[in-house]
Amino acid sequence: MSRHSPQPETEAPRTVDRPVVLGRWTHRRPVFLAPMSGITDLPFRRLAARFGCDVVVTEMVASDALQVGDVDATVRLAGEGLACHVVQIAGREPAQTARAAKMAVDAGADVIDLNMGCPAKRVVNGWSGAALMRDLDLATAIIVAVRAAVAVPVTVKMRLGWDRSALVAPELARRAEAEGVTMVTVHGRTRDQFYEGEADWAAVRPVRAAIAIPLIVNGDIASPETAEDALLASGADGVMIGRAACGRPWLPGAISAALAGRPEVPAPSGAALAALVAEHYEAMIAHHGRFVGVKAARKHLAWYLDAAESAGAAPVAAADRRALLTADDPVRAIRLIECLFADLSARSAA
Numbered sequence: 001m002s003r004h005s006p007q008p009e010t011e012a013p014r015t016v017d018r019p020v021v022l023g024r025w026t027h028r029r030p031v032f033l034a035p036m037s038g039i040t041d042l043p044f045r046r047l048a049a050r051f052g053c054d055v056v057v058t059e060m061v062a063s064d065a066l067q068v069g070d071v072d073a074t075v076r077l078a079g080e081g082l083a084c085h086v087v088q089i090a091g092r093e094p095a096q097t098a099r100a101a102k103m104a105v106d107a108g109a110d111v112i113d114l115n116m117g118c119p120a121k122r123v124v125n126g127w128s129g130a131a132l133m134r135d136l137d138l139a140t141a142i143i144v145a146v147r148a149a150v151a152v153p154v155t156v157k158m159r160l161g162w163d164r165s166a167l168v169a170p171e172l173a174r175r176a177e178a179e180g181v182t183m184v185t186v187h188g189r190t191r192d193q194f195y196e197g198e199a200d201w202a203a204v205r206p207v208r209a210a211i212a213i214p215l216i217v218n219g220d221i222a223s224p225e226t227a228e229d230a231l232l233a234s235g236a237d238g239v240m241i242g243r244a245a246c247g248r249p250w251l252p253g254a255i256s257a258a259l260a261g262r263p264e265v266p267a268p269s270g271a272a273l274a275a276l277v278a279e280h281y282e283a284m285i286a287h288h289g290r291f292v293g294v295k296a297a298r299k300h301l302a303w304y305l306d307a308a309e310s311a312g313a314a315p316v317a318a319a320d321r322r323a324l325l326t327a328d329d330p331v332r333a334i335r336l337i338e339c340l341f342a343d344l345s346a347r348s349a350a
């Protein structure tokens with residue numbers, strides 16, 4: 001069924017918005033920032049939260065890496081300043097995943113999310129991420145072990161299944177609920193699709209029928225309209241937004257405001273956009289250190305430029321773009337940001 005197809009007549013239309021309770025937080029029609037490795041570090045999550053995103057999720061933290069003291073895995077646990085700190089753990093072995101979840105909680109996590117949907121080859125070859133959708137007994141054993149190890153809410157993020165011949169999300173969600181999981185998120189693609197094609201929000205609806213706990217729908221949601229469509233097609237209680245937030249950390253908050261009927265949140269422009277990008281850049285350097293921070297910030301700078309262009313700004317000159325995306329000196333980079341982004345917004349407003 002295409003995403004815009006009407007709901008089958010046998011299914012009740014969505015009429016009530018059930019609250020999504022996560023520990024001490026209750027949201028109606030919440031918008032989540034998706035976990036994205038290499039993207040949703042603490043600086044990005046803080047920005048999204050400040051713009052009104054209801055819940056933000058860390059990048060996936062690998063259980064084995066965390067336990068050997070891997071620096072990147074440990075940095076991913078950071079959540080200072082967030083109202084609700086959700087840490088996503090990936091693991092393939094119940095006891096090890098449970099230990100990692102406990103470490104995350106000891107480091108301040110308010111919620112543990114289990115990654116059962118990552119399609120990356122290096123993850124599924126290690127039998128974690130979406131590979132767990134091929135072994136529901138192992139997936140269930142991981143849930144049981146993690147639930148026993150931590151007192152905070154445990155949630156699960158999954159895809160529809162491994163491929164179209166095995167759409168096991170309803171069964172995995174049912175087992176998760178039976179083992180005390182608080183909420184399930186489903187990306188409307190199978191593992192073998194990776195990011196190809198369109199997310200099938202209607203294919204998430206059987207998960208709605210299988211569980212009573214809150215359900216979050218994910219995949220290709222990029223506006224209040226697509227969020228409404230995804231909620232309607234899936235019967236989910238909230239949405240999760242990933243790639244559309246790149247270069248637009250204000251977008252999840254803007255969608256949350258629209259879903260709640262609050263006043264529109266305007267995208268920053270002019271000096272405000274330049275200041276936001278500069279703040280993000282400096283926060284990344286403060287968080288990751290100069291060497292890693294400068295390099296990691298470049299993709300965000302490129303996304304900010306792309307987002308401004310797709311919002312109507314004239315493209316920046318190729319030489320200016322190159323200068324910004326190759327600057328090694330943070331002082332020079334900030335100067336370029338201030339100059340290019342203020343000018344971008346002026347051109348976009350013209």
Ligand SMILES: Cc1cc2nc3c(=O)[nH]c(=O)nc-3n(C[C@H](O)[C@H](O)[C@H](O)COP(=O)(O)O)c2cc1C
Pocket residue numbers: 034035036037038039058059060088115116117118157187218219220221240241242243244
């Ligand atoms: C670069 C990148 C990294 C991702 N990393 C993770 C991750 O660490 N954990 C996870 O569960 N999903 C991860 N995802 C999947 C997203 O959370 C999300 O399910 C997917 O992008 C679909 O949502 P979207 O269409 O809104 O982007 C990643 C996706 C991308 C593009």
